[in-house]
Amino acid sequence: MIVRTPLPKKRRPEATGNSDSPNSDGRFVIFEDLPEPEPSHQHSDQMLCTYQCRQLVKADFLDALGSAEKKSQDYQSKLEAMDSDLRKSEAERMKFRDQLLYAEQEVAAAKGREQALQDQLLKEVSESQERLRKQIHIHSELEVKFRKEMELRKKAESLLSSAEEKANLLEGKLSHVSESIEREKVRLQKELTQLKQESKLSMERISADLQRMECKASNSEKEAAMLKEQLENLQTKLNECLHEKNEVEKKLSTLTHQEFPSDDNILVKHLREELRNYESEVREARKWKASHEDIELLREKLLEEKGCRERAESEVLKLSEAQINGKKLEDELSSWKSIIKDIPGVTSAADIPLKFEALQKEVLEGMMKMGEVTARLKQVEVALDVAENTRQNVETEFALTNEKMELLKLELKRTELLLSSTTEERDRLKIVVDQLKQQKTVEAGGAMTDGTVKELEASLAMKEDLIKQLESSIQEQKDVNTRQHNEIKLLNERLSNESRRIKSLEREDDRLRSEIAILESKLGHGDFSSASTKVLRMVNSLAVDSEAKQTIEALQNELQKTKDKLQAIEELKKQSGDAGTLVDSYISGKVVQLKEQIATLEKREERYKAVFADRISVFRRACCELFGYKIVMDDHQRSDGIPVTRFTLQSIYAQSDDEKLQFEYESGNTKILGNNYTQQPDISHQVEIFIRKLNSIPAFTANLTVESFNKRTLS
């Protein structure tokens, strides 16, 4: 506070005396001879001129005094008001000064803050720009990598697709080739069977020919024998004839020598002619015989030739077929060769499987590469995502900082405005102060105000020092604050890191939990690895029918035997009285035991029967569903005592109950039995065809099923 020296009160009358300004002219105008102001006692001396005057003067003076007093009071009140005004203005001035100082302080602080914020912002902006640049750089690098990866992937995919295509082509070819091979095989087999059949046929034909030839040969032999016989007869006849001729010649000679030579000669001549005729006949007969033999030979030759011709024709046909086959095979061979030529790196057929293996390997490698590439791609995508996220973060940070900057700018402007307003106000106040100072100097003289001003200035300087100190302390506080802020930031970062770690741990925890759940479910489900575990069960868990039945039978037999024994013993007991009592007790115990066993075994048998009944009913139902017939089985005995099993089949599509088929089964043979249904013309026709001729009951029943199904559905 500025100490203000109050004005001494005693000066007031002086002041009033001194304040004989031109304003107070004419108050004591009656003393015109006194231009100079006189002390008050002199006035009273002068006023003692006359009584009247005195009275008048007194009255006037009193009036004047009253008015002067009033005026002085007015002036005093004015002075007081002015004083209070001054005090107020002083206080206001102080206030304004304080405000000004505060504003200046604030301005300075704001400037400092602004500077710091600007620096920080600049730093942040530069950092973010750098980060952005880095991110953009990384982004571009990643993009390049991504493109490369994509290219690689595309390449790999194209390789894969080409490999797959190749593989498909090769597989197609392989399948085609295998099909053609199969077809060829089938065809060759057919040919083989055909040839076999043909060879059989030709064998048969040849054997028939042989038989025929043999027959012919035997016939011709017989003929030859006959002809030989004829020849021999003829020879004998000829011999006889010659003999007769000789005899006749002899006779003739004798006769010619004896009588009728001329006639005889004639006769002889005739006879000779006849003889010649006979001879010629014989020759002709011989010729005929030879020609006949020739004809036979020629016939045989002809037959042989015919056979040869047929064979040759068949051979020609075969030859043509073989030529066609050869051509086909050549074509296939050429196609194969062309395929082999088409396949790169294959010189012979043996290389194809190797090539296949190599291609398969290539395909696998391609797949693996593709997998790797996709994995890398995913990694890159993840990295890209991360980069994108960071970029977005940076952008948001950037935006935030920009906003901050804007805010700070706004604040700055506001503070500037405030500053300007405060300076204006300060100036105004200064003006006011100056005015006041001037007034003061005018009113009370400058000496006192100068002192106060000096005091005020000194106090101002002190205050400025104080302000400076405060500013420095504020600066320190700010530094501390920034340090603490930094520490808080670091702690926040740590906190965020920790929270991230916690989140990742939580995620891992979830993953592990899910894994555990999966494993537990697997375990509960009963999964196991066959490499390390074996699942075993007891062979005879509780029921093996046959064994149990056998034991039941054995026990029943034993029971029968023991019963017999018991009977025998009872008989003996009757005979021997007391002797059997011991045996009796033993046997009764045994019997009880056996009975118990029998009871349990019978129970078991009942259970087996129940199980069997269940199973057989399932089987029957399944048979009925699968083959379309309800089968009823019952055993019969024929009149001759042989047991037979009769099966009655009824189709599930049967339109009446009479539609039944009956079969008799006896030691592996099944016969159909006639009934009203099978005697129907269409059924009996089918029975005739399928069972009697083709000997197939399943075909018959199946055909019947289809027919009844059609009837049922169509009707």
Added chain:
Amino acid sequence: MASKTASKDIITLRGSTAIVSEFFGYAANSILYNRGVYPEESFGRVKKYGLPLLLSQDEGVKTFIANLNTQLSEWLEAGKLQRIVLVIMSKATNEVLERWNFSIETDSEVVEKGVSREKSDKEIMREIQAIMRQIASSITYLPCLDEPCIFDVLAYTDADVAVPFTWTESDPKLIANPQMVKLHSFDTKIHKVDTLVSYKNDEWDEQ
């Protein structure tokens, strides 16, 4: 019962084996009774693990479980048994309806070196008692077996185990998409037995 050495809380491999195989016998009987695989009248009441338990009086079942326990003991002692599964199947269709899964973890050190472990009998009995109680209470949530059923026992052993004469390799008789309920487990410090029942999903529940 477990054979014990001088100290009371020492348990050996043989003792642990005996406990586990005996537990399995009682558990199987309890399951057969509670799930109604065999008629109620074919069971007799005994007291075991501080509980009234029921044992089948059917000779077939008795001999079956006795034979089974002999073999299981052999495997348990050799540390070759991984799991025992009691399978309940439909008698008519052989469809698997329930699988009572007893997973066994054996302390390999005990099997290899023959060392013993420490655990009191009382504690083991208490653990087994809890399982028995759970088996008895399983009828509250397991679907009703309203058809005649049969049971079979599967043993999951190590792959190198020679198949005994009376045993044969089997399929695991799994249930497709089963419901599972994990029961308590007990630990002898040599054998740890986890119990789990999986059963066929009841269609009515899903609808």
